[in-house]
Amino acid sequence: MHGSFPRLDIGPLSEYREDHFMIARFSDYVHEHQSLVFPHRHSFYHLVLFTEGSGRHTIDFHHFQAEPDQIYFMIPGQVHTWDFEAGMEGYVVNFSDSFFTSFLLQPEYLDTFSFFDQDSSNNVLKISENVRERIGQLFEELLAQNARATHWRDDMVRVLLLQIFLIIEQSDAVDRRKSAAKGKNATVRNFIRLIDKHYDKVRLPGQYADMLNVTPNHLNALCKEHMGMQAGELIRNRIVLEAKRLLINLDLTVSEIAYRLNFNDNSYFTKFFRKETGMTPEDFRKSPAI
Template sequence: MQSTFPRLDIGPLSEYRDDDIMVGRFSEYLQEHQNLVFPHRHSFYHLVLFTDGGGKHTIDFHHFEVVSYQIYFMLPGQVHSWNFEGEMEGYVVNFSESFFRSFLLKPDYLDFFSFLNGDSRQNVVELAVDIRPKIAEQFEELLRQYSQSPALREDMIRVLLLQLFLTIEQSISTQQRQKGVFHKNAVIGNFQKLIERNYTKHRLPGEYAEMLNVTPNHLNALCKEHIGMQAGELIRNRITLEAKRLLVNLDLTVSEIAYQLNFSDNSYFTKFFKKEAGMTPEEFRKKSADE
């Protein structure tokens, strides 16, 4: 593993005039950005549809086998790396956090999509066979629009991306209904959003229950029913995930990471991390470097 930990902005990844959107063929993208085999994080949304090739892909320390017509979605700040086999084909889209902000009445509209909720286990979707031709054509249309003159181009791309997201979400919802799986409770969704914004400041379920205007017991019961874990576990999992993301950056000391995560001292952070991850921060760092 390299000692630096690149956080890539969308500007250097776009050869076109504006820096809020980039659409391309994945094989060409790989040729232009060969350094991206190392763990890195983006400051923008990033999605890839694989149409050919294989290998492995890692998002936030969850490992996935690459297969044709698998699509993955990443939020700003998530860490990923890949190790591909054979000739890779597909499509890639990068767009900034502000790309939809002035276009949509609801600024948090993208949170509606299950694959954009920040849970890496849901970031990877194997497309149902019946929607694959439609999705491939939508990506081709994105490429066509991206090559057009700027006039109205961005709005066309926004509409096409939303159509793409809705097509995939509809397919996921249909499969979930067939399996008897349903969307999470609204309180749970709001709880997870609050954790994302406050995990370094608030670590007790009671603090979040107060923000949600529910009792701690009710919040805990909802978490057990809909996610299968206690409320405190969700909070600790988010802290542990960020610790792992920071630990693969070899430019940061463990003490600096503890400080960033608002731990009172390094020893407390080490005890917390070992309890949650099953190893010390130094052991995790070494294990990640060896992979």
């Protein structure tokens, strides 16, 4: 089983990173990239809408059954794999982290959507029946616009993608509580963004509070109100997530992973991981969760 995890970083899609955007019918995409059956991570945003077929896919150790009218969203850095049966169809879109930078006044605008989330349990949605037809039309328009070599092509693609995101965010598919929690407080959003940048070096809530110009108590209160957990737990969860992502790469020893995550030694990392997950790093590597 572990032989199917040769690496996390993915090379065959680098040409799409250079172009900043790619859309294809899912069957064509899978046929062209048949080797992508092992867990891998992208440096770009990735989303798939299924219209036909069935199978399984995993995003950051959460397992999902693929089915028609399901859409999944992935942010840069997340790890996923899939096992689809024949006859899968739909649409796949990849776009770079900078694709919307020059288009939107608010650089972090995509972060406000509930489905672009580090918690992969929020990444997969069933498209509501009342918007399915419109969403399908927008994906077809994306394909058509992408085929046109016009000066406004990229901006038309951006507008169509934003329509898709906004329609889905406002649809019945989205958990209103999760959507409100993510979009309501700018300090919490900035805190999560800072964790994602500095989790391997900055571990204390007080250090993040200084970056955000708030007191540690205020930061803690905001996290408990909007996320349902303390600031320290959010930091630890992000470290654990990255540890799990690294552990499925068997080219790295546990000691090397501990070093990458800036733990003083292997035993301290093992103690931390066991306290947070209930198992040792070695046990995690043997578990069916991956």
